[in-house]
Amino acid sequence: MEINELTPAERRVRDAFPSGAPVDFRTGSEEADDPEGGGDWGPERTVRAEVLRALLLGGERTPGEVPALRVMGARITGTLRGRYAVAECAVLLTGCHFEKAPDLYGAQLRQLNLSGSVLPGLDAGTIRVDGVVRLSGCRIPGPVRLGASRIARALVLDGARIGVHADGSTVANDEPVLRLNHAVVEDDLWWPRLVVHGEARIDGAAVTGQIRMDDAELWNPGGTALQAENVTVGSDLHAMRLRVRGRVNLRGCRIPGQLNFAYARFAHPGGVALRASSMTVGELWLREAAPIEGLVNLRRSQIDMLHADPSVWPPVVRLEGLTYTSLLPHLPAARRLPLLEREEEGYVPFSYEQLTAAYRRIGDDDAARTVLLAKERRRRGTLPAYARLWGHLQDAAVGYGFRPVRAAGWLFSLLLVGTVAYATRHPGPLKEDEAPPFSPLFYTLDLLLPIVDFGQEKAFNPQGWYQWLAYLLIVTGWLLATTIAAGITRSVSRN
Known part of the structure; x- marks a missing residue:
């Protein structure tokens, strides 16, 4: 292409490029400037992608000026090919309508801003950007490929819609509609109000700052909505009021600050709704979150503080190996x-x-x-049946040693029964001339307490059912004493 074969709109862009001046094709009408209808924009606001590429790679530079490609409200035809390109200038194409997905794989740019634009997709894997990447408010049916990218500042997708057309219909993708796996973001990952229909994959990403996903919506019913294994975050991951339909996988994440799911809603009926195993997290917040629909897996995770009301947990959980320091609220x-x-x-x-x-x-x-x-x-x-029987006895007697007051109640009850029974009918002495005066209280104590001897049990011989009561008190006393000793031993060992 010759540089002089330009339309009036393209000449405006060429002339503004050396000084970085903005070129605004918008009319001021919100309806007319909506990039969803950009396919109908005429030649007065149409720019060929090959013209933009020629300017980025070989456009005129003016001494003392900082060149930049700043275009607003344009219809960009063709494919913006910047694969492996090195552009020493910022690229700001906001509110534009792209007929084809830009190909920026492996490119190096100063800054990339496509905010408010409509794109069929974006291929920017392994891209290197010295500044911020902004896709705020973009509408991209997808896929968006940013895997293995390195961004020196923030990656901003607030209010973007990915994987869905303007009419609400979704796109059938055989791959994740948003890929950020193994990316390095040296500032914040900014995703408030992001809407994704399909899988968002950020496995192995490293974010120096924080991740903000407040009010985001991730929809992939029956599949994985967020695949985020082994993500490293410098401070916090805030996802308040997050709405998810599908699986969230956070296995192996490292988040030293907050993982905040307050007021969030997770739903993956019949599957794992939240997999957060083998994580290391400072604080996990599920305050006021809706009851989770689907299984929750927190195996082997380490959490300093866990804030969750019991009502948030589903009927089935996996908690083996979960460690935490404190629980809130205190219940x-x-x-x-x-x-x-x-x-x-x-x-x-x-x-x-x-x-x-x-x-x-x-x-x-x-x-x-x-x-x-x-x-x-x-x-x-x-336990086996015989051990369960012994356990029931320990439970009833002293609550396995954790309810010691219960033993005093049993002893007092048995002592009262024996005292009343033997006061009603004194057992006869074994030897009349050697028997001490009979005491129903101490006779019952002699029967109940195996290591105590008041001389009553050996001196008197009950008959009939009173003899059977004596046997019962002796056996019960032994069992109760053994159970109390086992319970006390267990309690002491716990302390």
């Missing part, structure tokens, strides 16, 4: 325990120990004992 143990019963693997002792430790850190020993009692009861269901 009675009875509100937290049902979650441990939803474990897919069944009885997981470590989960009970973690909850116990969390209560002990805040000095709530009563709640800690309640959790340990629930653990013993859950463990009982895994």
